[in-house]
Amino acid sequence: xxxxxxxxxxxxxxxxxxxxxxxxxxxxxxxxxxxxxxxxxxxxxxxxxxxxxxxxxxxxxxxxxxxxxxxxxxxxxxxxxxxxxxxxxxxxxxxxxxxxxxxxxxxxxxxxxxxxxxxxxxxxxxxxxxxxxxxxxxxxxxxxxxxxxxxxxxxxxxxxxxxxxxxxxxxxxxxxxxxxxxxxxxxxxxxxxxxxxxxxxxxxxxxxxxxxxxxxxxxxxxxxxxxxxxxxxxxxxxxxxxxxxxxxxxxxxxxxxxxxxxxxxxxxxxxxxxxxxxxxxxxxxxxxxxxxxxxxxxxxxxxxxxxxxxxxxxxxxxxxxxxxxxxxxxxxxxxxxxxxxxxxxxxxxxxxxxxxxxxxxxxxxxxxxxxxxxxxxxxxxxxxxxxxxxxxxxxxxxxxxxxxxxxxxxxxxxxxxxxxxxxxxxx
Ligand SMILES: Cc1ncc(COP(=O)(O)O)c(C=O)c1O
Numbered sequence: 363x364x365x366x367x368x369x370x371x372x373x374x375x376x377x378x379x380x381x382x383x384x385x386x387x388x389x390x391x392x393x394x395x396x397x398x399x400x401x402x403x404x405x406x407x408x409x410x411x412x413x414x415x416x417x418x419x420x421x422x423x424x425x426x427x428x429x430x431x432x433x434x435x436x437x438x439x440x441x442x443x444x445x446x447x448x449x450x451x452x453x454x455x456x457x458x459x460x461x462x463x464x465x466x467x468x469x470x471x472x473x474x475x476x477x478x479x480x481x482x483x484x485x486x487x488x489x490x491x492x493x494x495x496x497x498x499x500x501x502x503x504x505x506x507x508x509x510x511x512x513x514x515x516x517x518x519x520x521x522x523x524x525x526x527x528x529x530x531x532x533x534x535x536x537x538x539x540x541x542x543x544x545x546x547x548x549x550x551x552x553x554x555x556x557x558x559x560x561x562x563x564x565x566x567x568x569x570x571x572x573x574x575x576x577x578x579x580x581x582x583x584x585x586x587x588x589x590x591x592x593x594x595x596x597x598x599x600x601x602x603x604x605x606x607x608x609x610x611x612x613x614x615x616x617x618x619x620x621x622x623x624x625x626x627x628x629x630x631x632x633x634x635x636x637x638x639x640x641x642x643x644x645x646x647x648x649x650x651x652x653x654x655x656x657x658x659x660x661x662x663x664x665x666x667x668x669x670x671x672x673x674x675x676x677x678x679x680x681x682x683x684x685x686x687x688x689x690x691x692x693x694x695x696x697x698x699x700x701x702x703x704x705x706x707x708x709x710x711x712x713x714x715x716x717x718x719x720x721x722x723x724x725x726x727x728x729x730x731x732x733x734x735x736x737x738x739x740x741x742x743x744x745x746x747x748x749x750x751x752x753x754x755x756x757x758x759x760x761x762x763x764x765x766x767x768x769x770x771x772x773x774x775x776x777x778x779x780x781x782x783x784x785x786x787x788x789x
Pocket of ligand 1: 425427446469566569570605643645
C-alpha cells in the first residue's frame with residue numbers, strides 16, 4: 363500500500379513550509395489572503411488511491427468541481443487522471459489542462475442543450491444522465507451533430523450517506539438521479555433512442571462520507587440492478603461509483619475510511635462482475651493538498667468573547683459558514699509551548715454573523731500582521747469563493763519542491779467594479 367504522506371505542509375525551524383518553501387517568505391510577495399496548493403500532496407493522494415484499486419479494472423475521473431484551477435487539473439492529468447465535469451466551463455478547463463474529451467465524464471442534473479453539443483463535438487467518454495427529459499434532449503442533441511452519445515444513467519439508490527445534509531445526494535428526497543425503482547424503465551426508453559448508446563450505470567450518494575456502510579449499501583443495490591439490467595439485454599460495461607470518500611479535517615488523524623477497506627469492499631461487490639469501475643473523487647485528492655493563508659487584522663476584546671479578526675472571510679472560504687465545517691487553524695510561526703495563549707473566535711471581516719472560522723480556539727496571542735493557515739482548504743475552497751462585500755477573488759499559488767507559481771492572480775479591484783455599468787437613463 364502506498365501511504366499518503368502528510369508532510370507536504372511542515373514546520374521547519376518554527377516556520378510553516380509548503381514543500382520546500384517558507385510560507386512566511388511567500389507572503390512577503392503575495393498579499394494575503396491566498397490559497398496555496400502542494401503539487402506533491404495532489405500527486406500523493408492520487409497515487410495512493412489509484413494504487414489501492416490496482417487489483418480492480420478501474421479508471422479515475424477527478425471531480426473538477428472540488429478544485430478546478432487548470433494548474434491543479436494539469437498536475438493530475440499528467441498522472442493520467444480523467445476528469446468528471448458538471449458544466450461546459452469545467453469541460454473547457456479540463457481540455458485546457460490537456461485532458462482529451464474521451465477521458466471526460468459529464469455529470470450534473472441540469473445539462474443544457476448547448477453543453478451537450480459542445481461535449482459531443484469535442485469528444486466525451488460518457489454522459490451521466492439524471493432524468494427522462496434529459497435523455498430525450500441528449501438524443502436530440504446527438505442527432506443534430508450526427509453522433510451517438512455514450513450514456514450511463516445516474517441512479518438514486520435512496521441511501522443515507524451519513525454526512526452533512528447539504529452534501530447528501532443519494533436519498534429519495536434529493537434532486538439527483540433517477541429513483542432506483544424507475545431505473546429499468548429509463549433504460550428501456552434509452553435503448554430505443556437512436557442516438558443514445560448505453561454504457562453503464564452511475565451513482566453518487568454524497569460527499570465527505572466517513573463510514574463504509576452507506577457506500578456498501580448503495581453499491582449492493584446497484585450490483586443487483588446491474589444483474590437485472592443485463593438479464594434484460596442492456597449492455598452494462600461500467601459502473602461509475604461517484605466520489606464521496608471523506609478526509610480527515612484534523613491534522614492529527616488519517617483517512618476516516620482506510621483505502622484498503624474501501625477497495626476490498628468494491629472487490630467483494632463488483633469483483634466477479636466483468637465491470638470497469640469508474641471513480642470520481644474530488645475532496646480525497648484536493649482537500650488536504652491546500653491551505654488558505656490569512657493575516658490577522660485585529661485582536662478585539664468583546665464582553666464575553668475575544669475575536670481574532672483575520673483578512674480571509676466567508677466569501678473566500680465558505681465551508682465553515684455553509685457546512686459548519688471545522689478546520690485546523692495554525693499560526694505560521696509556531697510559538698513556544700510556554701508562550702501565553704488566549705481563547706478566541708477566529709472571524710473574517712464580512713458583515714455577516716456567520717463569518718466565523720472557529721469558535722473558542724485556544725491560540726497563542728497573535729498581533730496585526732501575523733499569519734495564520736487554515737488547513738484542509740484545497741477542496742471546495744477557491745472554487746466556491748465569491749466577491750461578496752466587493753472583495754476581489756482570492757489568488758491561488760502552487761508549489762512543487764522549491765518552485766512556486768501564482769496560478770490565479772487577484773483581480774484588480776477596479777476591474778471588479780468596472781464590470782458594472784450605469785445605464786444611460788441613470789446618467
Ligand atoms: C457527481 C459527483 N461526482 C463526484 C463528486 C465529488 O465528490 P467528493 O469531492 O466528495 O469526492 C461530486 C461532488 O459532490 C459529485 O456531485
